[in-house]
Amino acid sequence: MKNLIYAFILFLFCSGQMHGQDKIEVLCSASMLTDIAENIVGDLGVVNTIVPIGGDPHIYEATPRDAQKVKNAKVIFINGLTFEGWITELIENSGTTATTYTVTEGVNVIASAEYDNSYDPHAWMDVSNGIIYAQNMKNALVKQFPKVASTIEENYAKYEKELEDLNSYVQAQINKIPAEQRILITSHDAFNYYGKKYGIEVEAIIGISTEADARTSDVARVSQVIRDRKVPAIFVESTINPKLIKQLANDNGVPIGGELYADSLGEPDTEAGTYVGMIKSNTDVIVSALSSKIKNEDVGNATEKESSKTPLMIIGIVLFALLLFAIIKLKN
Numbered sequence: 001m002k003n004l005i006y007a008f009i010l011f012l013f014c015s016g017q018m019h020g021q022d023k024i025e026v027l028c029s030a031s032m033l034t035d036i037a038e039n040i041v042g043d044l045g046v047v048n049t050i051v052p053i054g055g056d057p058h059i060y061e062a063t064p065r066d067a068q069k070v071k072n073a074k075v076i077f078i079n080g081l082t083f084e085g086w087i088t089e090l091i092e093n094s095g096t097t098a099t100t101y102t103v104t105e106g107v108n109v110i111a112s113a114e115y116d117n118s119y120d121p122h123a124w125m126d127v128s129n130g131i132i133y134a135q136n137m138k139n140a141l142v143k144q145f146p147k148v149a150s151t152i153e154e155n156y157a158k159y160e161k162e163l164e165d166l167n168s169y170v171q172a173q174i175n176k177i178p179a180e181q182r183i184l185i186t187s188h189d190a191f192n193y194y195g196k197k198y199g200i201e202v203e204a205i206i207g208i209s210t211e212a213d214a215r216t217s218d219v220a221r222v223s224q225v226i227r228d229r230k231v232p233a234i235f236v237e238s239t240i241n242p243k244l245i246k247q248l249a250n251d252n253g254v255p256i257g258g259e260l261y262a263d264s265l266g267e268p269d270t271e272a273g274t275y276v277g278m279i280k281s282n283t284d285v286i287v288s289a290l291s292s293k294i295k296n297e298d299v300g301n302a303t304e305k306e307s308s309k310t311p312l313m314i315i316g317i318v319l320f321a322l323l324l325f326a327i328i329k330l331k332n
Contacts, residue, residue, distance in 0.1 A: 024145055027073035029084045030057045031265040032124050033103060033133070035275040037077055039159040040137050044148050048073070050087070054264055056239045057083055062090045070094035075144055077137060080104045083121030101140045103133040110192050122262060125194035127167040127279060134159055166276050173287045174198040181290050185222060185234040187245050190262035200286075205244060214244055226252045233257030233289035238272075239264050257289025 024045025028034040034049040041047055050066050051057045057079075070076065071094045078087055080102035091100060104121070107129050112118035123129040138156040142149045174182070182200040184191055195202035203225050205214050225231065226248075234249055236242035238261045249256050260282045266272025272281040 024141065024148070025072065025074045026141075027069055027076045027098070029076075029078045029087055030263070032275050032278070033077050033079060035265060036103075036130065036134050036159075037137050039162075040134060040141060040152060040155050042151065042155045044145070044151060050090075051084070051264070053267055054239060056263055058085075058263065060084070060086060062086055066090060067094045070098065071096045073098040075140060076100040077103050077140070079121055079124075081109060081119045081121035081123070099140075099144065101136060103136045104129075105136055106132050110196065120189070120192050122190045123193050124275070125191055125262070125279070126197040127163055127170060128197065129193060130275060130279075131160060131163045131167075134163065162276060166279060170279060170283045171198050173283050174200055176287055177290045180229075181232055183225070183229055183231055183290075184286060185226065185231060186260060186262075187237045187240040187242075188262075190237070191260075194282075205248070219244075219248065222248065223252055226254055232292065235260045235285070235289070237262050238266065255289075258285035260285060 024041050026037050026041060026045065026047045028037055028047060028049050030051050031049055031053050034047050037047045048069055050062065050069060051060045067090060070091055073096060076091065076096070076098045078084060078100060081104055091098075104123050107123045109123065110120040112120065124133060134156060138152055141152050145152070177200070183203065184195060184200050185203045187204065188206045189202070189204040191202045191204075194200070203222055205218050205222055226234070231254055233255050234245060235257050236245050236259050238259055242256075246256065248254075261272045261278045265274065265278050266281070270277075272278045
């Protein structure tokens with residue numbers, strides 16, 4: 001009996017010690033950030049997300065449940081650069097005591113070509129920026145939870161190596177695409193960092209934010225690029241309605257090369273379900289669709305195909321007229 005009492009007292013003591021320790025509770029605005037944070041936090045705590053898998057952070061509408069998540073968090077990681085423009089109000093109204101960190105600090109951002117003091121938020125598409133994200137998270141967590149700093153540093157070092165390997169992989173794969181075929185056409189302008197880093201031209205129908213509407217002039221511009229450059233394939237995105245891209249593909253006689261992930265990871269347990277997997281999946285799909293010269297020759301230019309039919313039609317009409325004339329002459 002006495003042993004049971006001692007054991008119970010020891011259990012209460014240990015529970016109190018564990019409760020007194022800082023448990024890492026992180027909240028991230030989007031799924032890409034969540035996965036990066038999970039690699040650094042490891043077994044030290046939990047990482048939650050506001051925008052669910054498949055959601056679009058550009059146009060997301062926060063819920064009361066999101067406000068509760070914000071209130072309960074100890075650390076909040078956001079992308080910034082107007083990626084999640086709704087989040088500042090959410091944080092302010094939640095009553096949270098969490099510290100908010102913007103993980104794009106230190107990134108060489110791409111400025112908007114249309115608007116002053118506006119920047120492209122999709123910096124994670126360049127893996128070297130993904131490393132900056134991870135560094136910023138690691139530094140923030142070490143500051144917030146100094147008692148477990150050594151474990152955080154170890155987790156970061158391991159993940160940094162994985163990201164460096166990924167960075168090299170992407171470049172090596174993109175280099176396999178013939179130079180004249182390195183042109184990436186998507187729904188919205190989310191791949192500029194990717195294109196700038198790895199050497200592939202990027203064209204999109206709508207701008208940086210998915211809140212924008214497609215303009216007729218933009219559709220015409222992209223169609224002209226497809227025809228002039230004999231683009232082998234164009235791509236849909238996981239968080240954007242594919243209707244417009246499919247129509248563009250149909251109008252220009254070019255195939256859909258596959259689905260890309262930009263503003264959200266793929267579903268869990270799929271290749272694109274992690275940040276590393278998302279970038280690798282995108283790269284493999286892009287390289288497969290744009291590398292084949294056979295596809296390039298087969299697809300060609302829809303307008304040229306139509307125009308090439310015109311001389312044949314004229315020849316056919318002339319021959320038919322001559323044949324008809326000959327028949328009439330024989331009858332007479």
